[in-house]
Amino acid sequence: MTQPSLRCALMGKNRLSGPVVGVDCGGTNIAIGVVDEKGRLLGRCKRKTKAMEGRDKVIERIIEGISRACDDAKISFKSVTAVGVGAPSAVDWKNGVVLHAGNLGWKRVPLRDILSKKLDRPVVVDNDVNVATFGESRVGAGKGRGDLISVWVGTGIGGGLVLNGQLWRGPLHTAGEIGHVIMFPGAGPGHRKLEEHCSRTAMVRSMMLLLGHYPDTMLREFLKRSDDGEETSIGSGVIAECMEKGDPLVTSVVHASADLLGLAIANFLTVLSVPTVILGGGVTEALGKPWLHRVKESVEQHVFPSSLRKCEVLRSELGDDAGLLGAAMLAREVVGSE
Amino acid sequence: MTQPSLRCALMGKNRLSGPVVGVDCGGTNIAIGVVDEKGRLLGRCKRKTKAMEGRDKVIERIIEGISRACDDAKISFKSVTAVGVGAPSAVDWKNGVVLHAGNLGWKRVPLRDILSKKLDRPVVVDNDVNVATFGESRVGAGKGRGDLISVWVGTGIGGGLVLNGQLWRGPLHTAGEIGHVIMFPGAGPGHRKLEEHCSRTAMVRSMMLLLGHYPDTMLREFLKRSDDGEETSIGSGVIAECMEKGDPLVTSVVHASADLLGLAIANFLTVLSVPTVILGGGVTEALGKPWLHRVKESVEQHVFPSSLRKCEVLRSELGDDAGLLGAAMLAREVVGSE
Numbered sequence: 001m002t003q004p005s006l007r008c009a010l011m012g013k014n015r016l017s018g019p020v021v022g023v024d025c026g027g028t029n030i031a032i033g034v035v036d037e038k039g040r041l042l043g044r045c046k047r048k049t050k051a052m053e054g055r056d057k058v059i060e061r062i063i064e065g066i067s068r069a070c071d072d073a074k075i076s077f078k079s080v081t082a083v084g085v086g087a088p089s090a091v092d093w094k095n096g097v098v099l100h101a102g103n104l105g106w107k108r109v110p111l112r113d114i115l116s117k118k119l120d121r122p123v124v125v126d127n128d129v130n131v132a133t134f135g136e137s138r139v140g141a142g143k144g145r146g147d148l149i150s151v152w153v154g155t156g157i158g159g160g161l162v163l164n165g166q167l168w169r170g171p172l173h174t175a176g177e178i179g180h181v182i183m184f185p186g187a188g189p190g191h192r193k194l195e196e197h198c199s200r201t202a203m204v205r206s207m208m209l210l211l212g213h214y215p216d217t218m219l220r221e222f223l224k225r226s227d228d229g230e231e232t233s234i235g236s237g238v239i240a241e242c243m244e245k246g247d248p249l250v251t252s253v254v255h256a257s258a259d260l261l262g263l264a265i266a267n268f269l270t271v272l273s274v275p276t277v278i279l280g281g282g283v284t285e286a287l288g289k290p291w292l293h294r295v296k297e298s299v300e301q302h303v304f305p306s307s308l309r310k311c312e313v314l315r316s317e318l319g320d321d322a323g324l325l326g327a328a329m330l331a332r333e334v335v336g337s338e
Numbered sequence: 339m340t341q342p343s344l345r346c347a348l349m350g351k352n353r354l355s356g357p358v359v360g361v362d363c364g365g366t367n368i369a370i371g372v373v374d375e376k377g378r379l380l381g382r383c384k385r386k387t388k389a390m391e392g393r394d395k396v397i398e399r400i401i402e403g404i405s406r407a408c409d410d411a412k413i414s415f416k417s418v419t420a421v422g423v424g425a426p427s428a429v430d431w432k433n434g435v436v437l438h439a440g441n442l443g444w445k446r447v448p449l450r451d452i453l454s455k456k457l458d459r460p461v462v463v464d465n466d467v468n469v470a471t472f473g474e475s476r477v478g479a480g481k482g483r484g485d486l487i488s489v490w491v492g493t494g495i496g497g498g499l500v501l502n503g504q505l506w507r508g509p510l511h512t513a514g515e516i517g518h519v520i521m522f523p524g525a526g527p528g529h530r531k532l533e534e535h536c537s538r539t540a541m542v543r544s545m546m547l548l549l550g551h552y553p554d555t556m557l558r559e560f561l562k563r564s565d566d567g568e569e570t571s572i573g574s575g576v577i578a579e580c581m582e583k584g585d586p587l588v589t590s591v592v593h594a595s596a597d598l599l600g601l602a603i604a605n606f607l608t609v610l611s612v613p614t615v616i617l618g619g620g621v622t623e624a625l626g627k628p629w630l631h632r633v634k635e636s637v638e639q640h641v642f643p644s645s646l647r648k649c650e651v652l653r654s655e656l657g658d659d660a661g662l663l664g665a666a667m668l669a670r671e672v673v674g675s676e
Contacts, residue, residue: 090643147508163501163506169611170611171484171485171611171612172611172613172643172645172646174642175609175612176609177609177642177643178609181608182640184523185522185598185601263520263523266520267519267605268609270512270518271497271499271513271515271606272506272513273507273509273510273511273512273513273514275509275510304512304515304518305428305510305515305518308512
């Protein structure tokens with residue numbers, strides 16, 4: 001009783017031929033790629049978003065970037081059959097409207113129609129985490145799996161869902177927001193949600209709070225090295241270096257975060273009965289296998305029922321390209337099935 | 339881009355005509371109903387399960403009960419076009435196998451094939467909470483809604499999901515198990531899960547623990563009245579009576595449970611971006627509107643993003659008949675679409 005859409009998706013049947021373009025439009029950078037029918041990247045282009053210059057300028061830069069990416073791929077834009085865009089916002093994807101992109105300062109922008117008119121091509125717009133999740137499900141760590149969740153751990157925590165081979169966005173377009181799940185009922189503001197404990201931002205905050213209890217922590221060296229001694233200098237790379245060298249402060253904070261993240265993921269898998277989670281984002285990229293292993297242990301310990309203990313905790317395979325590849329793949333499938 | 343299955347479902351298009359039979363097979367009772375094309379109950383029959391007599395006897399009683407329900411409906415079983423069964427177990431519904439029904443002492447019972455052979459009719463088997471959720475979505479509180487979750491609060495806590503008009507069971511067949519979500523990371527065994535705080539069993543346990551602090555609680559009267567003074571005498575009706583009369587002990591425990599339940603539901607709605615929850619079960623039936631109101635307040639307070647605050651918290655409309663009606667409706671839709 002598998003749905004036709006799932007069968008097509010898992011068999012890689014995309015009726016739309018020719019190259020497609022994927023755009024990952026973030027608050028800081030716009031990454032653009034030209035993608036062939038097998039999901040291979042033929043060419044790319046990167047631009048600064050410069051959102052403060054206003055919506056029209058950002059859209060101009062997207063269009064100019066698509067042109068450059070086609071040059072890089074050595075193809076003419078004429079051969080491009082569809083364009084997909086991931087935006088850092090809740091997106092009414094059926095109507096292609098960016099609802100509220102705080103990073104861009106956009107509200108209810110009909111990006112699909114604007115781009116479609118300017119490019120004279122079908123355009124699909126969705127949330128940035130959704131398209132990255134879709135990319136992983138089609139040509140990344142989740143390839144061949146019909147059901148999975150993704151969790152992206154970086155400055156914040158985002159997530160996505162693929163159910164029955166398709167993105168699940170929910171009728172209010174915001175599904176997957178695991179970072180906003182409340183883990184500590186009754187805790188003070190700023191200390192309740194998953195994101196407030198397990199994002200890089202939250203981990204660094206905890207490390208700074210505990211600094212006085214760990215006089216020998218390597219973190220002091222990194223703080224000294226930075227110009228201003230501000231905690232913003234503690235990126236995922238620094239955390240990874242401290243972990244590798246066994247720094248007790250950093251290890252205790254990272255382990256506690258991995259344990260809690262695993263518990264939140266376990267709850268998510270429990271209610272959905274889905275056995276696959278893909279972890280991505282800056283923290284996952286930097287901390288690698290030991291991080292994944294620790295998260296997996298916690299998932300296994302907390303999930304219900306016991307049959308779900310045989311779940312997979314996989315690392316994103318597409319890294320920074322998940323968004324642009326996923327946007328391209330989504331455009332191909334959606335336009336190809338219309 | 340609504341799926342055809344959702345359109346059909348919401349428009350009430352069931353290609354299968356004639357009456358269908360729904361069976362709600364619980365650990366204590368078997369409830370059976372004959373249901374017409376509009377979801378109306380034409381006749382019914384109730385039997386004790388007596389699981390200790392063994393699988394074959396239970397199946398015999400189901401078949402005999404179906405015959406009696408047809409008599410009650412004044413129809414011949416010959417006119418029945420399909421049979422649906424809800425079982426208290428994870429069910430591999432595609433293959434009709436009851437995987438592990440603790441209450442019945444069953445493991446991997448191919449109930450669909452057994453019944454289908456004996457009855458010479460197509461049979462659909464699913465989890466009891468799933469079929470009840472399905473019933474509410476088709477002819478109960480969720481009628482006309484494509485996406486909803488249900489939460490049933492009684493001796494334990496169960497739940498179900500309808501996404502895009504269809505039950506979501508998950509590849510491991512156990513979706514909706516919100517009672518097993520961990521609410522208190524790090525708490526002791528027996529004090530971590532939602533069910534361990536918000537089921538009737540858990541509420542009564544809390545009341546008994548706190549009895550010494552409330553010398554004037556009405557609960558003492560009920561304990562005295564029962565033969566053995568055991569807490570098992572505190573049912574949902576007693577809790578409701580104490581709530582109505584403003585008993586401080588019972589009120590404080592019930593309010594804390596409603597608040598925590600609302601938070602757990604909020605987390606569930608947050609990750610799915612679904613704006614409708616149906617509450618059912620003995621506790622919901624007994625406590626009624628004030629309970630629903632308190633749960634709803636907590637959902638609104640904890641859900642993300644703010645657009646989800648406009649969610650609906652609805653009371654089950656089908657009560658004890660949700661299971662048999664849902665099993666019947668599910669059989670009609672599944673068999674009608676095959």
